[in-house]
Amino acid sequence: MLKYFHKYANPGKFLTLALPVRKIMGIVSIGVVTVGLIFALFLSPPDYQQKETVRIMYIHVPAAWMSLMIYAFIFFSSVVFLVWKFPLFLILAKESVTIGVIFTFTALLTGSLWGKPTWGTYWVWDARLTSFLVLFFIYLGLKLIMDSFSYSSKGDYAFGYLALIGGFNLPIIKFSVDWWNTLHQPASILRTGGISISSEMLIPLFLMAIGFLFLFIYILLVSVEINLKKRKIIYYKNKPDN
Amino acid sequence: MSKEYLLKVKNLSCERNYKIIFNKLSFNLYPRNIVFIDGNNGSGKTTLLLCVSNILTYSGEVLIKKGIDNFGYVGHRNGLYDTQTVDSFLYFWKNIYNYKKSYHSILEYFNLSRFIDVPVSSLSFGQKKKLSFARLIMMKSKVWLLDEPISGLDKKTKKIILKLIQEHLSLGGGALATSHERLSYFDKKKVTRVKID
Amino acid sequence: MIKLFFLFLLKDFKSYLLDSNKSWFAISFFLLCVLIFPLTYGSSVDLLKKTAIASIWICALFSNLISLESLFKEDYQNGVLLQYRINKIPFSIIVITKCISHWVFTGLPIIFFSPFFLIFLSGSSSDALGLFFSLLFGTPLFSLLGMPIAALTLGATARGPLLIFLSIPFFLPIIIFGVLGVNSFNSGSYSEYYLLCAILSISIVILPYITIKILQESLK
Amino acid sequence: MIDEILNFINMNGHSFYIWTAYFIPLTLIFSYILIQRSKLKRMKKYETKI
Numbered sequence A: 001m002l003k004y005f006h007k008y009a010n011p012g013k014f015l016t017l018a019l020p021v022r023k024i025m026g027i028v029s030i031g032v033v034t035v036g037l038i039f040a041l042f043l044s045p046p047d048y049q050q051k052e053t054v055r056i057m058y059i060h061v062p063a064a065w066m067s068l069m070i071y072a073f074i075f076f077s078s079v080v081f082l083v084w085k086f087p088l089f090l091i092l093a094k095e096s097v098t099i100g101v102i103f104t105f106t107a108l109l110t111g112s113l114w115g116k117p118t119w120g121t122y123w124v125w126d127a128r129l130t131s132f133l134v135l136f137f138i139y140l141g142l143k144l145i146m147d148s149f150s151y152s153s154k155g156d157y158a159f160g161y162l163a164l165i166g167g168f169n170l171p172i173i174k175f176s177v178d179w180w181n182t183l184h185q186p187a188s189i190l191r192t193g194g195i196s197i198s199s200e201m202l203i204p205l206f207l208m209a210i211g212f213l214f215l216f217i218y219i220l221l222v223s224v225e226i227n228l229k230k231r232k233i234i235y236y237k238n239k240p241d242n
Numbered sequence B: 001m002s003k004e005y006l007l008k009v010k011n012l013s014c015e016r017n018y019k020i021i022f023n024k025l026s027f028n029l030y031p032r033n034i035v036f037i038d039g040n041n042g043s044g045k046t047t048l049l050l051c052v053s054n055i056l057t058y059s060g061e062v063l064i065k066k067g068i069d070n071f072g073y074v075g076h077r078n079g080l081y082d083t084q085t086v087d088s089f090l091y092f093w094k095n096i097y098n099y100k101k102s103y104h105s106i107l108e109y110f111n112l113s114r115f116i117d118v119p120v121s122s123l124s125f126g127q128k129k130k131l132s133f134a135r136l137i138m139m140k141s142k143v144w145l146l147d148e149p150i151s152g153l154d155k156k157t158k159k160i161i162l163k164l165i166q167e168h169l170s171l172g173g174g175a176l177a178t179s180h181e182r183l184s185y186f187d188k189k190k191v192t193r194v195k196i197d
Numbered sequence C: 001m002i003k004l005f006f007l008f009l010l011k012d013f014k015s016y017l018l019d020s021n022k023s024w025f026a027i028s029f030f031l032l033c034v035l036i037f038p039l040t041y042g043s044s045v046d047l048l049k050k051t052a053i054a055s056i057w058i059c060a061l062f063s064n065l066i067s068l069e070s071l072f073k074e075d076y077q078n079g080v081l082l083q084y085r086i087n088k089i090p091f092s093i094i095v096i097t098k099c100i101s102h103w104v105f106t107g108l109p110i111i112f113f114s115p116f117f118l119i120f121l122s123g124s125s126s127d128a129l130g131l132f133f134s135l136l137f138g139t140p141l142f143s144l145l146g147m148p149i150a151a152l153t154l155g156a157t158a159r160g161p162l163l164i165f166l167s168i169p170f171f172l173p174i175i176i177f178g179v180l181g182v183n184s185f186n187s188g189s190y191s192e193y194y195l196l197c198a199i200l201s202i203s204i205v206i207l208p209y210i211t212i213k214i215l216q217e218s219l220k
Numbered sequence D: 001m002i003d004e005i006l007n008f009i010n011m012n013g014h015s016f017y018i019w020t021a022y023f024i025p026l027t028l029i030f031s032y033i034l035i036q037r038s039k040l041k042r043m044k045k046y047e048t049k050i
Helices: A004-006 A011-042 A050-083 A087-119 A127-145 A152-183 A199-237 B046-050 B086-097 B104-109 B125-140 B155-170 C001-019 C018-039 C045-068 C070-077 C080-085 C091-120 C126-152 C159-185 C191-218 D003-014 D015-049
Strands: B007-016 B019-029 B034-038 B059-064 B071-074 B145-146 B176-177 B191-195
Touching: A004 B034, A004 C018, A011 A087, A011 A199, A050 A087, A050 A152, A050 A199, A050 D015, A087 A127, A087 A152, A087 A199, A087 C091, A087 D015, A127 A152, A127 B125, A127 C159, A152 C126, A152 C159, A152 C191, A199 B007, A199 B019, A199 D015, B007 B046, B019 B046, B019 B191, B034 B046, B034 C091, B046 B145, B046 B176, B071 B125, B071 C080, B086 B104, B086 B125, B086 C001, B125 B155, B145 B155, B155 B176, C001 C018, C018 C045, C018 C091, C045 C091, C045 C126, C045 C159, C070 C080, C070 C091, C070 C126, C080 C091, C080 C191, C091 C126, C091 C191, C126 C191, C159 C191, D003 D015
Parallel strands: B034 B176, B034 B191, B071 B145, B145 B176
Antiparallel strands: B007 B019, B007 B059
16 A cells, blocks of 8 residues: 555656546546536426525535535545655645635535525524534635745645644534534524435436536646646756756 | 764755755764854755754764764754743753753853843843853753854854863864854864855 | 653743733733623623623633734744754653643633623623633633644744634634533533533643644744 | 526526526636646746746
């Protein structure tokens, strides 16, 4: 396992390996998202309770899944960086933060837009919404700590440790918010059991989820390539014998 | 030369902030000798001292003579709390280093006895530097790492500190100093120059 | 080792007592914060009564946040931390003594004065014991959780705002359990206190260790 | 025909929510992709110079 990591954690090898994957992902993700959008907007039927607003689900739910998945990805790659000190994993983690911010923002925005016609308000201090807001702030914190240490390797470890502490803390935050909500607010407004998901709705949902996943991989690979190239340029500029 | 070294540095290179600071430096430090690290501003003199004291990660070898587990260090930042008085500062470090003797003779040596109850923040730059050298004496380390030990000081203070280093060398210690100034104070045979470009 | 521990603890206490910016700052900030709440509610005593516990917790949070910035800043900036590292003084002692002294000078006064503030904010006196215990478990957690974050931001540009931004999301569970604990204390359920205790005991084990690691990296 | 399209755009009276929910996130994601791609192109140009 470790040997395998060592082989592909080398940035140069990673680039040659990633190039075809990136190109395929670029085409496939755009295709899948387009097909998913067509299914979501035109082909899927309106819900019998929520009517047309159910179409927001096809972008809201995959974005929420993605933001959780991306945090898990950041957490594990920064743990790998902290333990084995592969710089590649740090770059992977750092470059996924912006995408995570975008997806979390998407989930929050579409959630509140979905909430207005169904529950009557844009925002409820519900456990799930609150914990997502906290997740959004943790993402922003990661982004801030990246920017405030620009061009210094000190920030690398600060970033890694913050992702680590955040990873430990997120379940606790989620649990505490759940606890807080169940005591104070009877579950009257939100009832997820109301939606019965039929297969016609599952198709666009999964298409969008897969499309977002591929989009994430594509943007990530592009960003990593930019970062590696930037590093290479700085490295060559500062070589003593150059 | 089969002399026993205090410190042996072999092919030391260091990368910091994604830049190579220096590449493949080698030098030895023998007892009673001093190594001067020469170079321009920003060429990585301080980085070299931090690499030797094993704070930064480096590639290459730093061999230290057995029995030496501590380095004395005087840096740009003096490592003094502003609110501490001179007395409490010395008492604190005396206890840390297990220095048995009284520290009043050291204060006498540096002409600081008058300032014993004065908080550190009201001392001048040179006096602060002298205090950090007082800490160095209490430490009784064989190897001293000195980062610009005499820059920005007046002639009298410079002399005191140079004499102190000379004494340390004559007792069998070694020193690793970075300096801009060419020091003709020391015996030429005992000085090694290392150039970083 | 034990001698070193007491030496450092004494030094930290002394530095807190000598530097009036550090020791009295937190508690006076707490006082000022408490003053704001009655003023913003107008003359509505009913509202004040309901929010007394929440406002005390908010003030405790803010005074902790404000004092977090000075936790490692001085040591880092004047090079003492580097000196400790080169002289191979174990960082565990430094971190633990810092944490203890920070709590003693920012958490402990708040805990002891909290019943008075409860009366001050016209809260019901039956909550005093619950508030006392919840603060007793909560404030050390503020210090413990703030420690790694304060260490993380060493060497960053614009450190103060960054520190506050990073630490508030992590303090949320403590506030939630703390405030809920007081509310359910009188009805005889202590589950929030048990949870706070559980988080505290895990944090005491893990967080100092992480802080040591971060501090060592911050010197690089 | 036009009626049908208008009806579709109207989304049963919820057009505002649905169209903003689709429009803003998708523009965010795709503009980020475009920015990153242009950056990569610039980097490649710069790299060949060296």
